[in-house]
Amino acid sequence: NAGVTQTPKFQVLKTGQSMTLQCAQDMNHEYMSWYRQDPGMGLRLIHYSVGAGITDQGEVPNGYNVSRSTTEDFPLRLLSAAPSQTSVYFCASSSGDTQYFGPGTRLTVL
């Protein structure tokens, strides 16, 4: 099992550009989520999904879109990148009480 995988590991964008952060899991988990981590802020929930075709907003959803067409994949789209979206992004999937996190994507928006 690869667990939760994320691509790319690093990305630099210019303000206004769009991009998609990829997340995939091979554990057949229904619940998947995206968090961003900023210094001193812990992780904050952006969007989550309780199964294919079902998504909902978390604490900080503005500027991000998600979709869940399969159980395995949960991409996060930045529509028009802003410097405030410079952060480390983590995808997670869970079964029951345990959430498994991916290795993260470090995004810098200039």
Place this chain on the structure above:
Amino acid sequence: QKEVEQDPGPLSVPEGAIVSLNCTYSNSAFQYFMWYRQYSRKGPELLMYTYSSGNKEDGRFTAQVDKSSKYISLFIRDSQPSDSATYLCAMIQQGAGNMLTFGGGTRLMVKP
């Protein structure tokens, strides 16, 4: 004010010391409590999970929850350099599914 407060550290201790990490929270709806460990440039990994007041032990780690004081702790006995990491507390409200609310994390350094 954040819902979950955690001293950011860094906390520096000698090898073999007992480490105490703490979080306070303001929302009494939080019912499930977790501690995650995060090594540098890695994703968080679950260390401990508890849902009741009292203590839960797992090897060198003990998680303590005091719901009346809205205070949780993680104790690490016989700390090792490999314990050097950031420790994040996280909580889930009753009825909130798997939605985690995290503290800001405490960076721990264990010196040989």
